[in-house]
Amino acid sequence: MVQVDLITGFLGAGKTTFLRKYAAYLVAQGHNVCILENDFGAVNVDAMLVQDLLGERCEIETISGGCDCDTHQRRMRTKLISMAMRGFDRVLVEPSGIFDVDEFFDVLRDEPLDRWYRLGNVIAIVDALLPGTLSAQADYILASEAANAGAVVFSRSQLADAAQREAAQEHLNRALAACKCSRTFRPGELLTKPWDQWGSEDFAAIDRCGCRQASCEKLHFDEHRAFGSAYFLELGLSCQQLEQNIPALFTDPACGHVLRAKGFVQDENGWVELNATADGLTANAIPKGQEVLIVIGEGLEKERIEERLKG
Known part of the structure; x- marks a missing residue:
């Protein structure tokens, strides 16, 4: 097996x-x-x-x-x-x-x-x-x-x-x-x-940790309704602009409750992976990417998020 x-x-x-x-x-x-x-x-x-x-x-x-x-x-x-x-x-x-x-x-x-x-x-x-x-x-x-x-x-x-x-x-x-x-x-x-x-x-x-059996009381909700995602293709923003503007998504209640933002952007040196939570943002070079940013959270307002991203 x-x-x-x-x-x-x-x-x-x-x-x-x-x-x-x-x-x-x-x-x-x-x-x-x-x-x-x-x-x-x-x-x-x-x-x-x-x-x-x-x-x-x-x-x-x-x-x-x-x-x-x-x-x-x-x-x-x-x-x-x-x-x-x-x-x-x-x-x-x-x-x-x-x-x-x-x-x-x-x-x-x-x-x-x-x-x-x-x-x-x-x-x-x-x-x-x-x-x-x-x-x-x-x-x-x-x-x-x-x-x-x-x-x-x-x-x-x-x-x-x-x-x-x-x-x-x-x-x-x-x-x-x-x-x-x-x-x-x-x-x-x-x-x-x-x-x-x-x-x-x-x-x-x-590799030998296995798993445990533990009972939980089921909370009945559709996670795909409770949580949402907003994705943006080809925003036309530089890596510097995104690094500067993404943190505001986590502090602006008009954007909704943003939990994570992740994606890729291309700069003069190649592709960069962006990964952000409320605690901070990292930017790491990667060999290959696609110009996309995905924002995940609760009660997201896509138009307001895009406004924030564009500054």
Whole structure:
């Protein structure tokens, strides 16, 4: 049977960065890996960020765009069926940051997938600089992503002090308690070692972390309605303009509650990946991109966002 690992995490937590490192480790161990990327926007930005992993032992499949739950499950099921025929021994699923993981478990239990796949590791990425408050829907997503995790890994732990890491863990536990989850995380249980310091033994431990069974009280809402995305193609703005104007999206209530902005822009030196949350913005050179910016959040006002982006 093909082992499936699920890598979860709320918007902007750093799932794709972790996935790149984990997939590279598995390929180095001789595994044949397929990555299934599920992005919320109409353009699958995250899939572009793992293109350099493509090779004889690593392929990528994508599911793009928000849609209703039933349609999304059919798309995921169809992808997994086609992938089962192609000789992979490991599949890594990176869902969007507003994905209800129950949907994933439901699909994996379906016939014939239950005869071809087995659940391996569930890895939850939690931002060590997690905001102090989120909406009830966002807290539910956060809790559901961590409830069944065999390992919960802090991202950006190198930027957070002990008090901030403790606050993030307390927030996670509050979110779990709010949905009457049977699980809680004790001090020291979350992995805080910065990823850049990880060696093969750290990834080997993650590769055997497995998953946990924990019950949650379901919050019935359609995440594709509660959360929205606005995407902008060929804005005609420079990298400098976007870096200067994107932070205002997170502070202007007229834009809605913006949770993340990500995309690509081309400057005189080539393509740049932009990734922003309320805590800051990063800009990194990449080999290939597409001129697009996707903004994800709650109650978004696209016209106001575009005004802000154009200054």
